[in-house]
Every structure is written in structure tokens, then in C-alpha cells.
Amino acid sequence: MSIITSLVQRYRGPTRIYECRRCGTTLRASDDACVACGASSIAVYDV
Numbered sequence: 001m002s003i004i005t006s007l008v009q010r011y012r013g014p015t016r017i018y019e020c021r022r023c024g025t026t027l028r029a030s031d032d033a034c035v036a037c038g039a040s041s042i043a044v045y046d047v
Contacts, residue, residue: 014046 018027020034021041033040 017045017047019043019045 016029018029018031019025019042020027020037020039021043022039023034023037025034025036027034027042031042034042
């Protein structure tokens with residue numbers, strides 16, 4: 001990781017990614033179920 005990337009991430013804070021555990025579709029934080037397959041199991045990743 002470059003120094004610039006590291007500094008930008010520290011300034012902005014962690015980013016959250018919401019992803020369907022069944023099909024891998026990226027979701028919004030407000031989604032209760034996957035818009036592609038209907039699954040309700042959603043993974044949350046802090047990157």
C-alpha cells in the first residue's frame with residue numbers, strides 16, 4: 001500500500017461494503033435482501 005493510499009484511508013475512515021453471501025452482488029446499506037437473488041444473508045466488510 002502506498003503512503004498516499006494509507007493517508008487517504010485514514011482521513012476518510014473505513015469504508016463498508018455490503019455483499020450478498022449467496023451471489024456476491026454489492027448492495028446498499030439500506031437493503032434488507034439481495035436485489036438480484038432475494039437472499040437475506042448479507043455480509044458487511046470494513047475496508
